[in-house]
Amino acid sequence: MSADVAIVGIGIxxxxxxxxxxxxxxxxxxxxxALADAGVGFADLQFAFGGSHSAGDADTLVSELGLTSLPFINVANGCATGGSALISAYAAIMSGLHDLGIVIGFDKHERGAFNTDPAEHGIGAWYGETGLMLTTQFFGMKIQRYLHRTGMDAGVLTKIAAKAFRNGALNPKAWRRTPLSEAEIAASPMISHPLTQYMYCSPAEGAVALVLCRADRAHHYTDRPVFLRGATLRSRRYGSFEVFSPWLAIERADSPTVDAARAVFEQAGIGPDEVDVAQLQDTESGAELMHMAETGLCAHGEQDGLIAEGATEIGGRLPVNTDGGCIANGEPIGASGLRQVYENVLQLRGDAGAHQVPGGPRVGFTHVYGAPGISACTLLTR
Amino acid sequence: MRTVDDSLFTDTPDGVALVGSRCADCGAHTFPRQGGCPRCTGDSMQDVPLARTGTLWSFTVQGFRPKPPYAGPPEFEPYGVGYVELPEQVIVEARLTESDPDRLWIGMPMVLELVPFRTDDAGTPVLTFAFAPAREEGR
Known part of the structure; x- marks a missing residue:
């Protein structure tokens, strides 16, 4: 396992x-x-990668941060925008091209469910007009099929959402900071059967930045570097079940989450059983349930038992979404992936305060999933 | 009367059917039609009518009125949405005529229907496709 790239500054x-x-x-x-955390100025940076979905071009941030002529490359990859920026930074440093740079993810969305134009996805206007172009429906149908296949009870969905609000209450940077009972979550309006309003995240706002450098220079900037051991992105295969799909193949294939997670564990030379803290895409609570197994952190059908015994709580043996996840933080598309990495850096530094995982976690895993069937994962160690 | 998109449909002896594509090289199907094969990456796709009956693969119920581009009638009623597996062809996403989740189950037989969706600005009824529980066929 080599340590080639370090994260030496974080900001949110x-x-x-x-x-x-x-x-x-x-x-x-x-x-x-993030610059202050690393003890550097914007003029010290050699590169930047960044993006947002709805809040403007990242490269225009130089007008406020400083006109230093650095190469600032915009990244637009939906929910994987942050992950793609990190992959780009990783490659820029690994190649020897640059030693020190920054990645930035940010967004600001209108209230209410996302309304995507089918034409942007190469789908006919009829799909949007007749009310099929909704991410919320996809997650309802994916968890419906998944519960049918694994035999798990839908009651586990309220437990996952309750944990998210419980963890969010401990996180001063989170949006939803009031715990909600399982009864309140179950009784909230039905959005897309079997998922209720409080099981879903909402479009929101936020920003995260990370300063990265060559690992052998990390101690110039911090005495507690966190190392980026792997960052991967995968698109969908023929036979996977993805958001905004007017049709699916009858022959089934693994999701891009399975591919991206497998690739990041291989890249890092770390096994899923070594993960001490995980941040998983929880667009709604069913997504967290499914992604626990798709990422390889547990077996399919094992999740409800793990959740019942408290394994995914902050003090459990597989803490998941320790900062409250998307459900408690909302979903600013360009920022969510880097929020997960920010949280894992806090955890690995031991700086997460009230939501700190006990016992000094050493390995942190992140995972995002989004349209049109993409997933990005990272592995961090200290 | 018109449909939401005439290019989605074709007439068959059994009634109106959805039109998909079939790859002449590997047999993969898509819906709607497309030029490239997502399975073998070739470009030998041919039009094919899709089966009018199948089984429910998964489902949900849309509980709130979507934002535009949704163009449904002013009075919003929750509607069922599902994936229906058409044997040896493809799994198609569609509205369902049934919106009570307690009356839907994975594996139930379904049949294609053209159903009223909305009335356009000129007063013309607009039809779309939906799958209905097969027991309602011939109602």
Missing amino acids: HPFGRTPGVSGRRQAVVAARA
Whole structure:
């Protein structure tokens, strides 16, 4: 296992709703916090990768951060925007091209479910007009099929959402900071059967920035470097079941989550059984359930037992979404993937405060999933 | 009367059917039609009518009125959405005529229907496709 790339500075703008503060402004706050954390200035950076889905072009941030002529490359990969920026930074440093740079993810979405134009996905207008172009429906149908296949009870979905709000209450940067009971979650309006309103995340706002450098120079910037051991992105295969699919193949194949997770464990030379803390895409609570097994962290059908015994709690043996995940933080598309990495850096440094995993976690795993059937994963160690 | 998109449909002796593509090289099917084969990466796709009956593969119920581009009638009623497996062809996503989740189950037989969806600005009824529980056939 080689350690070639280090994360030496992290910054975040609180997630949720910040009226009157643009997404770009939130990105600047996160970037300046990350620079301060690393003890460097923007003029010291040799490269930047960043992106947002709805809040503007990342490369325009130089007008506020400094006109230093550095190469700033925009990344647009939906939910994997942050992951793709990290892959790009990893490659820039591994290739020897650069030693020190920054990745920035930010967003600011309108209230309510995302409304995507079918034409952007190469789908006919009829698909949107007749009410099929909704991510919420996909997750309802995927978990419905999954519960049918594994025999797990739908009651596990309320337990996962309750954990998210419980963890969010411990995280000062989270949006939803009030615990909700399983009864309140189950009784909230039905969005897409069997998923209720409080089982879903909501589109939101937020920003995260990370300063990365060559691992052998990490101690110039911090005495507690966290190493990026792997970062992967995969698209869908023929036969997988993905969001915005007017049709599916009858022959079944693994999801891009399975491919991206397998690839990142191979890249890092680390096994799923070595993970001490995991941040998984929880667009809704069924996604967390399915992704626990798709990433290889447990077996299919084993999740309800793990959740019942408290294994995925902050103090459990497989803590999942320790910062409250998307359910408690909301989903700013360009920022969510880097939020997960930010949380794992806090955990590995021992700086997570009230939501700190006990026992000094050493290996952190992150996973995002989104349209049109993509997944990005990272592995961090200290 | 018109449909949401005439290119999705074809007439068959058994009634209107969805039109998909079939790869002449590997046999993979898609819906709607497309030019490239997502399975073997070739470009020998041919039009094919899809089966009008199948079984429910998964389902949900849309509980809130979607934002535009959704163009449904002003009064919103929750509607069923599902994937229906058409034997040896493809699994198609569609609205369902049934919106009570307690009356839907994975594996139930389904049949294709054209159903009223909305009335356009010129007052013309617009039809779309939906799958109905097969027991309702011939109602």
